[in-house]
Amino acid sequence: MAKELKDLTKRSDNYSQWYNELVIKADLAEQSAVRGCMVIKPYGYAIWEKMQHELDRMFKETGHQNAYFPLLIPKSFLSREADHVEGFAKECAVVTHYRLKNSPDGNGVVVDPAARLEEELIIRPTSETIIWNTYRNWIHSYRDLPILINQWANVFRWEMRTRMFLRTAEFLWQEGHTAHATEQEAWDEARRMLDVYADFAENYMAVPVIKGVKSANERFAGALETFTIEAMMQDGKALQSGTSHFLGQNFAKAFDVTYVNKDNTPGYVWATSWGVSTRLMGALIMTHSDDNGLVLPPHLAPIQVVIVPIYKNDGQHDVISATVEPIVKELRTLGISVKYDDSDNKRPGFKFADYEVKGIPVRLAIGARDIENGTVEVMRRDTLEKHTAPLSNIATHIKNLLEEIQANIFKKALDRRTEMTRTVESYDEFKVEIEKGGFILAHWDGTPETEEKIKEDTKATIRCIPLEGDTTPGVCMVTGKPSARRVVFARNY
Amino acid sequence: MAKELKDLTKRSDNYSQWYNELVIKADLAEQSAVRGCMVIKPYGYAIWEKMQHELDRMFKETGHQNAYFPLLIPKSFLSREADHVEGFAKECAVVTHYRLKNSPDGNGVVVDPAARLEEELIIRPTSETIIWNTYRNWIHSYRDLPILINQWANVFRWEMRTRMFLRTAEFLWQEGHTAHATEQEAWDEARRMLDVYADFAENYMAVPVIKGVKSANERFAGALETFTIEAMMQDGKALQSGTSHFLGQNFAKAFDVTYVNKDNTPGYVWATSWGVSTRLMGALIMTHSDDNGLVLPPHLAPIQVVIVPIYKNDGQHDVISATVEPIVKELRTLGISVKYDDSDNKRPGFKFADYEVKGIPVRLAIGARDIENGTVEVMRRDTLEKHTAPLSNIATHIKNLLEEIQANIFKKALDRRTEMTRTVESYDEFKVEIEKGGFILAHWDGTPETEEKIKEDTKATIRCIPLEGDTTPGVCMVTGKPSARRVVFARNY
Numbered sequence: 007m008a009k010e011l012k013d014l015t016k017r018s019d020n021y022s023q024w025y026n027e028l029v030i031k032a033d034l035a036e037q038s039a040v041r042g043c044m045v046i047k048p049y050g051y052a053i054w055e056k057m058q059h060e061l062d063r064m065f066k067e068t069g070h071q072n073a074y075f076p077l078l079i080p081k082s083f084l085s086r087e088a089d090h091v092e093g094f095a096k097e098c099a100v101v102t103h104y105r106l107k108n109s110p111d112g113n114g115v116v117v118d119p120a121a122r123l124e125e126e127l128i129i130r131p132t133s134e135t136i137i138w139n140t141y142r143n144w145i146h147s148y149r150d151l152p153i154l155i156n157q158w159a160n161v162f163r164w165e166m167r168t169r170m171f172l173r174t175a176e177f178l179w180q181e182g183h184t185a186h187a188t189e190q191e192a193w194d195e196a197r198r199m200l201d202v203y204a205d206f207a208e209n210y211m212a213v214p215v216i217k218g219v220k221s222a223n224e225r226f227a228g229a230l231e232t233f234t235i236e237a238m239m240q241d242g243k244a245l246q247s248g249t250s251h252f253l254g255q256n257f258a259k260a261f262d263v264t265y266v267n268k269d270n271t272p273g274y275v276w277a278t279s280w281g282v283s284t285r286l287m288g289a290l291i292m293t294h295s296d297d298n299g300l301v302l303p304p305h306l307a308p309i310q311v312v313i314v315p316i317y318k319n320d321g322q323h324d325v326i327s328a329t330v331e332p333i334v335k336e337l338r339t340l341g342i343s344v345k346y347d348d349s350d351n352k353r354p355g356f357k358f359a360d361y362e363v364k365g366i367p368v369r370l371a372i373g374a375r376d377i378e379n380g381t382v383e384v385m386r387r388d389t390l391e392k393h394t395a396p397l398s399n400i401a402t403h404i405k406n407l408l409e410e411i412q413a414n415i416f417k418k419a420l421d422r423r424t425e426m427t428r429t430v431e432s433y434d435e436f437k438v439e440i441e442k443g444g445f446i447l448a449h450w451d452g453t454p455e456t457e458e459k460i461k462e463d464t465k466a467t468i469r470c471i472p473l474e475g476d477t478t479p480g481v482c483m484v485t486g487k488p489s490a491r492r493v494v495f496a497r498n499y
Numbered sequence: 500m501a502k503e504l505k506d507l508t509k510r511s512d513n514y515s516q517w518y519n520e521l522v523i524k525a526d527l528a529e530q531s532a533v534r535g536c537m538v539i540k541p542y543g544y545a546i547w548e549k550m551q552h553e554l555d556r557m558f559k560e561t562g563h564q565n566a567y568f569p570l571l572i573p574k575s576f577l578s579r580e581a582d583h584v585e586g587f588a589k590e591c592a593v594v595t596h597y598r599l600k601n602s603p604d605g606n607g608v609v610v611d612p613a614a615r616l617e618e619e620l621i622i623r624p625t626s627e628t629i630i631w632n633t634y635r636n637w638i639h640s641y642r643d644l645p646i647l648i649n650q651w652a653n654v655f656r657w658e659m660r661t662r663m664f665l666r667t668a669e670f671l672w673q674e675g676h677t678a679h680a681t682e683q684e685a686w687d688e689a690r691r692m693l694d695v696y697a698d699f700a701e702n703y704m705a706v707p708v709i710k711g712v713k714s715a716n717e718r719f720a721g722a723l724e725t726f727t728i729e730a731m732m733q734d735g736k737a738l739q740s741g742t743s744h745f746l747g748q749n750f751a752k753a754f755d756v757t758y759v760n761k762d763n764t765p766g767y768v769w770a771t772s773w774g775v776s777t778r779l780m781g782a783l784i785m786t787h788s789d790d791n792g793l794v795l796p797p798h799l800a801p802i803q804v805v806i807v808p809i810y811k812n813d814g815q816h817d818v819i820s821a822t823v824e825p826i827v828k829e830l831r832t833l834g835i836s837v838k839y840d841d842s843d844n845k846r847p848g849f850k851f852a853d854y855e856v857k858g859i860p861v862r863l864a865i866g867a868r869d870i871e872n873g874t875v876e877v878m879r880r881d882t883l884e885k886h887t888a889p890l891s892n893i894a895t896h897i898k899n900l901l902e903e904i905q906a907n908i909f910k911k912a913l914d915r916r917t918e919m920t921r922t923v924e925s926y927d928e929f930k931v932e933i934e935k936g937g938f939i940l941a942h943w944d945g946t947p948e949t950e951e952k953i954k955e956d957t958k959a960t961i962r963c964i965p966l967e968g969d970t971t972p973g974v975c976m977v978t979g980k981p982s983a984r985r986v987v988f989a990r991n992y
Binding site: 036038039040043044045046047048051055072073074075076077078079080081082083084085091095098099100101102103104105107108114115117126127129136139140143149155159160162164176178351 | 529532537540541544545566569573578588591592593596598600610620622642669844
């Protein structure tokens, strides 16, 4: 099995296959019996829980509360907002009946035709409609605003081509849905949550992101503006990692949500929504991992340190365990999660391979000779480098090392992105460069038609119009028309 | 609005209406646009989050890990286990199509008949089938066992008569699903989780429970034995608050899950499942609350202490705020959640009523004269008693008071249960006593037929055969046949 673990396709041979194998070998997830739906295994779920925990804290610190709205949405709700229905009706799971009955032929159960619903129900692909239908009764006056609510939930979109974590029919996510008295306040909220997402991506996931605005083609169905954070994977493809939408008054109008302001004048309520999903797991895996398996940022690793004893007999085992015990305690006091793996049904070599493929940031190996020398062997997963460290003061050493690893993998990803981001002047140059992968900064005339043509020609889309960076105007590489600034093109997941 | 808050139906007038109104007035939940599905509002969800947090910790401390399995289950899976399909097929939501399209008449969207699924999918009513179908690939040898997995999820059962939290079509829950090499180990696991549930109910919810086993009539569909904790509500009705099932090898056989043991002999795997749901919110509300609103146990209250300043001008406000600030800090250091409500758009009287109806365990009111005297007015929600306490040492005083409240509401519920539990000898006596509500301890011959007759005659069911208490044998009150011990009868939610 240790050999089997190592038997991972190389990224340079087939990046896509490497990813699929890694998800399985690191025990993160697997396909289920239901097409397009995955099973998130305990180790994968533990990483997702760490993500949830940090995000939930950040949402609460910015004044949001959690709530829960129904899984099923009446079909008619979907058609209330014209763009929304176009975006979501084509890929939804439809509940038509509420009962099964024994099959007349005696084999299993069949749908009971007498139990047909008057109005079909849709499994939520996103919850704007049911939530805004609810908000109508919550909002009467400016005193009822803002409403700052988040929901942790499962959603369902009938995707044709699925990949574990990156695109699955059912996925887990959070969706924030806020209501505001003024346009400015809603705009600021959408913008604030983009910053929260970027902060999380960079400081917890160690994934550098570009903050920007989506072009009209890539905007959320029903939004006036979609903010996005875009990450670059190791193969140079972009991965949209979180979006925050300024919805204007579209959903308030569709669901008739009005309020009376301080001057006693009525008006429609302003809205935002924002979400990140288990897709972040895909971003995490694809940004840092290598040909030996998963590499996890210490800030999100369920186990940050594993200690493996190397012993030949019970006596040595006892001595090592006695030495390790206070170290484990001290690490835990420092808030570091540590596992002492002295299970005797696996050889150390197997354990090393297993923890390597699972991406545990730091591994300590300690044998009888280490005890004599007062040292321990330390391996850091990001570089696979080993060094010997004194046992005295080991906890502080590890604490610092974890922060160093966190910073190092972020820098590595940032350097890669910098290296794989190029500026092009002509469309011919663009067509050559886009084949090499990475982000291309180019001028664009701002029209959906030009973006569509570029997509047809090259499979590249505008990932975002960045909020920061070079804002020099120019001319569109395709049409020669004026361009306000360079935008980010890439092929994407 | 303060008046409106107070305008709650009295328990003695109409207990059922009191409950329904309280759920709304305390801002816990409301009906949604989807029949039988509720919206859990932020305050209700915050209590559920506290419950989840403690339960999740207890599950992890007993060696369990979280994972996530698909929402949708292939219809055929349900029929694999004969009892299971009987129990769940009649009330499930069936997904038959995967796409909507624009209506030919131009009005909204309709189900696309071309997008019919080959095999219908069921929204999980519980996940034994999909999970055991997954476990088949995870389990080969005794080395792969035990599997100790829990899932936090939403489930769906098409209930005809719903009540918020107590019985809703969609509800939130956790479901543990464990796999074991031996019968004894599975049995011990089912038993252990019952103890975890009882510990949680009594020490966090402050709800006394009777631990027992279900009669065959009330057993989970597919289980060989169902353990339960049963609580008594204030109206004397029972509420099943958590169940833990010993499933034997039923699901292993249905999904062909075998393993090879140490002696290299193959066998079917042993199983348990166990769950508690948002129904616990109903138990919590109905056990402690009074005619003034919600009463929350301090161990689960999202806000344990609220401080309301009483001032006539900004100067007084400043002085009070300066006095309160270090107290808030000290309380938080002690792990107590506290809210200082100096919002100026509501009068103190309104705030008092609002926090009373929301069940905040301790309320402090502090005015200019209190500052002069170095005191504060303390009100405890459980007894509504007020007392004056010195500001010096107030944090410790409150910490002790919170524990006193926790113990007091548990004792109150326990005393009520003791008072409303009676022993009867004859069926005539039973019929009289059951009308008065409460738990009736009576002898029963152990047959489903007798239990069925009692249910038809009196609407009472056997809540459980207790694991503890009087085990003296006797004769069945209905048939005169031998009875191993008295069992608990009650009408129930």
